[in-house]
Amino acid sequence: MAELIAIKRTHEKLDMQAEPMIINIGPSHPATHATLRFVTELDGETILKLDPEFGYLHRGFEKECEASTWTQVIPYTDRLNYVSPLANNIGYAMAVEKLCGIQVTERCQYIRVILCELNRIMDHLVCISTNVLDMGALTNFWYFWAPREEIYKLLEELTGARLTTSYTRVGGLAYDLPDGWTERVRTFVRGSILKALSDVGALLTKNRIFIERTQGVGPITAEKAIALGFTGPCLLAAGVPLDLRKDQTYMVYDRFDFEIPIGTTGDTLDRYMVRMEEMRQSVRIIEQALDQLPGGPVNIDDPRFMMPRKEDVYGNIEGLMNHFKFIMEGVQVPAGEVYDATETANGELGFYIVSKGSGGPYKIKVRPPCLNMFQGMPHLCEGQMIADLVAVLGSVNIIAGELDR
Amino acid sequence: MTEERKSLVLEKLSSRFGAAILATHSDLGDDTALVARDKIVEICTFLRDDTDLLFALAIDITGVDYIDESPRFEVVYHLYSIEKKIRVRIKARVPADDPAIDSVSGVWSGMNWYEREAFDMYGIRFNNHPDLRRILLPETFVGHPLRKDYPKKMRQPTLGRGE
Numbered sequence: 001m002a003e004l005i006a007i008k009r010t011h012e013k014l015d016m017q018a019e020p021m022i023i024n025i026g027p028s029h030p031a032t033h034a035t036l037r038f039v040t041e042l043d044g045e046t047i048l049k050l051d052p053e054f055g056y057l058h059r060g061f062e063k064e065c066e067a068s069t070w071t072q073v074i075p076y077t078d079r080l081n082y083v084s085p086l087a088n089n090i091g092y093a094m095a096v097e098k099l100c101g102i103q104v105t106e107r108c109q110y111i112r113v114i115l116c117e118l119n120r121i122m123d124h125l126v127c128i129s130t131n132v133l134d135m136g137a138l139t140n141f142w143y144f145w146a147p148r149e150e151i152y153k154l155l156e157e158l159t160g161a162r163l164t165t166s167y168t169r170v171g172g173l174a175y176d177l178p179d180g181w182t183e184r185v186r187t188f189v190r191g192s193i194l195k196a197l198s199d200v201g202a203l204l205t206k207n208r209i210f211i212e213r214t215q216g217v218g219p220i221t222a223e224k225a226i227a228l229g230f231t232g233p234c235l236l237a238a239g240v241p242l243d244l245r246k247d248q249t250y251m252v253y254d255r256f257d258f259e260i261p262i263g264t265t266g267d268t269l270d271r272y273m274v275r276m277e278e279m280r281q282s283v284r285i286i287e288q289a290l291d292q293l294p295g296g297p298v299n300i301d302d303p304r305f306m307m308p309r310k311e312d313v314y315g316n317i318e319g320l321m322n323h324f325k326f327i328m329e330g331v332q333v334p335a336g337e338v339y340d341a342t343e344t345a346n347g348e349l350g351f352y353i354v355s356k357g358s359g360g361p362y363k364i365k366v367r368p369p370c371l372n373m374f375q376g377m378p379h380l381c382e383g384q385m386i387a388d389l390v391a392v393l394g395s396v397n398i399i400a401g402e403l404d405r
Numbered sequence: 406m407t408e409e410r411k412s413l414v415l416e417k418l419s420s421r422f423g424a425a426i427l428a429t430h431s432d433l434g435d436d437t438a439l440v441a442r443d444k445i446v447e448i449c450t451f452l453r454d455d456t457d458l459l460f461a462l463a464i465d466i467t468g469v470d471y472i473d474e475s476p477r478f479e480v481v482y483h484l485y486s487i488e489k490k491i492r493v494r495i496k497a498r499v500p501a502d503d504p505a506i507d508s509v510s511g512v513w514s515g516m517n518w519y520e521r522e523a524f525d526m527y528g529i530r531f532n533n534h535p536d537l538r539r540i541l542l543p544e545t546f547v548g549h550p551l552r553k554d555y556p557k558k559m560r561q562p563t564l565g566r567g568e
Contacts, residue, residue, distance in 0.1 A: 337432075350464060371518060
């Protein structure tokens with residue numbers, strides 16, 4: 001308040017507009033990249049107060065899940081973080097499998113790791129390229145869009161879709177890898193992605209314009225980041241080495257050699273650096289996973305969770321009945337409650353599931369990683385310039401699909 | 406080793422708060438404690454500050470509507486300790502005629518919006534919350550959609566202009 005009065009006095013002396021100006025940004029604005037809204041209170045170009053608002057993409061994900069079978073939820077999870085849909089598929093499948101006590105096959109776990117890391121790369125490529133695009137650096141956008149397109153081609157070949165992958169099943173995957181797919185992934189991680197990273201790194205990392213635009217912009221301390229519930233690259237940038245892949249290791253992440261990059265000041269530049277390094281580490285993980293990839297089935301052998309073979313469905317009455325019950329009633333998941341979290345590109349994606357022992361969930365709560373970052377926007381931006389709002393917003397990577405559910 | 410550590414949370418809670426811890430279980434490896442609702446802030450502060458636990462990172466708050474049970478609603482808290490690498494789930498029941506519980510947004514400022522979401526979706530009121538209003542749905546929305554008695558096919562105008 002005292003600040004405001006002081007500003008008012010200065011303005012009166014200079015015969016300028018004395019009241020702070022209210023500016024509305026969004027919900028449909030090119031720099032928000034999603035339907036988000038900010039009500040900003042400005043003194044000149046300085047942000048005095050920032051009020052973020054969301055919910056424009058709310059589509060009742062959780063209500064819809066309560067009326068679906070366990071398998072029908074999988075397509076909905078594609079639409080959570082639509083920049084890295086497979087990571088959501090896998091997070092959900094893992095939570096249900098934990099509830100059922102299923103241990104998926106080794107091959108399935110390796111494939112899931114490879115897909116998670118490809119998705120992490122994809123997500124970071126989008127985040128960094130659109131972030132610097134908002135700051136006026138268009139070239140990087142194209143340098144990153146090309147390898148992203150290659151990943152999309154790989155995923156399309158694997159799942160049949162670019163965005164709506166719906167690739168996991170409770171207890172396995174929809175299909176095994178196509179022939180030669182692993183080789184194409186290897187070519188990709190050895191070639192174009194590394195080239196793109198070094199190209200963009202050369203353009204940005206030591207670029208004085210970029211550094212001045214990002215260093216000290218939207219900083220956060222480790223304590224404040226933890227109190228606000230930050231996870232993922234935004235928390236790493238603040239200097240807290242929290243990565244569930246290491247700390248509460250899941251799937252087969254304990255078998256790979258990789259490192260967790262951390263920053264110091266938690267500003268936009270640190271977030272960029274962390275993401276760039278995470279992509280390099282993802283490349284390392286993928287290479288190791290491809291080397292170790294075992295053979296064998298991708299699905300568990302359990303008729304309670306897997307669809308009967310087509311020969312049985314058409315060949316005998318039990319198979320047909322099984323198939324009918326499977327489709328009409330869904331997988332039967334034991335009663336109980338479970339929370340399972342995975343480290344996705346944005347941070348901790350958690351699923352809290354309550355089952356009453358029927359063919360569908362009683363409750364599903366998604367813990368979207370970017371909600372905390374969006375909540376922290378006032379803390380990151382207040383006292384900074386309005387042009388920096390755009391830089392910070394891009395660097396915390398808000399995805400409205402998972403934010404609004 | 407991890408098993409011992411995990412039960413440590415529940416043990417500490419039980420010995421410290423006694424009768425306020427109504428039930429505990431560790432099904433599927435998730436340590437869970439059902440607590441009395443009037444003690445929730447005290448318990449959360451203890452979990453955050455106790456040097457053996459240090460649950461500095463609050464992950465999630467949500468509600469669950471057990472429509473056939475009494476008390477009807479459950480508020481579920483998920484916490485994570487960065488230091489000790491452990492998780493805990495705290496639950497508290499609130500009745501249908503007075504769905505209210507004290508806010509923990511003073512303990513973890515990041516829980517502010519999660520409480521608003523639980524309010525929006527279930528109508529659970531959080532006492533002493535700094536800014537308890539709808540978050541995902543517009544202010545003009547009537548009812549709380551994740552309650553089990555809210556029909557899934559119910560439609561409401563989405564772009565109301567208020568008064």
